[in-house]
Amino acid sequence: MTAPFILVTDCDLPGTVIEDTLRGAGLRADRAASGSPDDIAVLGAEAEGLVVQWARIDGDLMDRMPNLRLISRVGIGYDMIDVDAATARGIAVANTPSYCIEEVAAHTVAMIMTQARGLPAYDRAVRAGTWKAVDARPLAVRPSTTTVSVLGFGRIGSLVARGLRGLGFRVLVADPYAPADAVREAGCEPVGIPDAIARADILTLHVPLTDATRHLIDAAALATMKPGAVIVNTCRGPLIDEDALAASLRDAHLGGAALDVFAGEPLAADSPLRDLDQVLLTPHAAWYSPEALADLPVHAAQNIIRSFAGESVPIVNPSFAAAR
Template sequence: MRVALLDDYQGVALRHGDWTKVEGATVVPFRDHVHDEDELASRLADFDAVLRIRERTEFPRSLLARLPRLKLILATGIRNKDSIDLAAARELGITVCSTEALQRETVELTWGLILLLFRGLPREMASLRAGGWQLGVGRRLTGKTLGIVGFGTMGIPVSRVALAFEMKVIAWSPNLTAERTEPHGVQAVSREQLFSQADAITLHLPLSDRSRGLVNATDIGRMKRDAVLVNTSRAPLVDQDALIAALRDGRIGGLGVDVYESEPLAADHPFRLLQNVVATPHIGYVTQENYDLFYGQSVENLQAYIAGKPMRVIN
């Protein structure tokens, strides 16, 4: 069996999973990302199985239909239905197995981005490295207001950290009620109140037809001039053109971002160039512990499939 390990950006796929346990399998890692479907179909034509990390590579029906040899997709994480055509996979006899995922990693990165923005740390660190000294005056978190859009698996633990910093925490999402937020010491507010009152706004919603473009130009226009927006969820939640325009014009304080409409991010993208943007390369879930889980359970899934007893099947 030939197995392709896709989008192994850091070259660590063979280290985080013990692929030697799988007898008779040839495992081939690829460190680059392929956007073009024709090129991807050509690359995968001779493989029986592919492993993908989260949603880095999508598998629509059009691609799956061009891979007659493919019999197994080793997906990772809990969100796969929007980026793998599970119905097509089932019709074509392709088994899709997934893994568990650790959720708090992204919460930690969210707070890293908030702290970097509030204290102006990237600029200060760059100055020190270049031989300089203090350049700006940062802001503290205590007493400020955090606005959370989406109060669930991610939003709730994010709020706990904010309360530890003695921040006021407000939250909004389309169906959010005070009954859900008040036990956590968080105030449910209107959409207008959240975007106009918060000093920092962080997004924690899954992407769907309903949430796509949810944060629009009007919302961004309501933000305080020194307020920051943090997005570690999904890029299409926000109107990207309106966001970039606000950042360029200095109408908001800054952006902390880990997710993009097209990844890897283009070399000339404004988020790489704007001084009021702190950008990370989609590393919210990228930790040693999560990779051990992704690759380790994928090895188990591959062994089980070869033994004729597939496990963690999602289609």
């Protein structure tokens, strides 16, 4: 019997760890010449599994791969895959949700604390020869009198919420899928999304990017936020309307933002976010540590290996089986 063929559509991580891991498990594996639909389809006609990083996988492309039964994402988010189209075709979609939980949570808390204590402004002032403790911008808070709203109480959001509670912050959690008792057991207050946004001194986002959450933070939502509030996003860039965010910051309604992810990446050279001193920017780096870099491609390959062996993997569309 011929071993199943797995196609790696694209991957910007160093080396060939994905292919090596798949081949080590007895599967056939190769990489597409590029992430374009035509290049994927050249080898994809016989593929039973795909490993995807950034390539767009839509229903038309799936139809060119009639043997496909599992798509494994190299990463946590999966908005580059048309999950509804996959579900309708009986194709499972898996992600790699556990490879960087600690890193993203730590990066998020670091961003929150950097803004909450005004560290960028202090740093610039000292370098410019100013020595004045009372000039922190946008904030210099006491945790016990500061409310942080966490949107999303999954693996990362729950770790962020617990960490912030440990530092003494008041923490609100908005997640319609999280049991209220679990939120309360973490020392946090369960609330609805509009309430969380309106009451936040600091708002941090930890929800998946879907049609329903795209531009969740738009001009209308920003207008409900407290004057001087701060937004932190280490999740998905399109959750925020960046033009509306920049306008709110320029108008001094919001006090600041800390952003690791953006609607387009790399962040455009002419993005107004680059020119705002109260915005802290990092290059989609929250996931990174040497350990996470080593784990990520292996986890993506193991989704294929384990699933084909009949084992459980983190499927994001469990209803796919109904279409088979």
